[in-house]
Amino acid sequence: MRVTKLASNCENGDCPTLYLTDRGTxxxxxxxxxxxxxxxxxxxxxxxxxxxxxxxxxxxxxI
Structure with a gap:
């Protein structure tokens, strides 16, 4: 599965984040x-x- 970051509340990866997958999810x-x-x-x-x-x-x- 390929994952692309859509949005986050920070840049260090340790907080709420939304990702879009290549599966359309x-x-x-x-x-x-x-x-x-x-x-x-x-x-x-x-x-x-x-x-x-x-x-x-x-x-x-x-999205």
């Missing part, structure tokens, strides 16, 4: 919250990212 790097109260299948997870990160991607029209 988006990978999300963020915090794993423990207090979400959701019931998820064992093969899925949720991550938390700032809403501003999504706004940045949309503003820059990178």
């Amino acid at each position: 988006v990978l999300v790097q963020g915090e794993t919250p423990a207090d979400h109260g959701l019931t998820l299948p064992a093969h899925e997870t949720v991550v938390e990212i700032p809403a501003e990160l999504l706004r940045k991607v949309l503003r820059d029209q990178r």
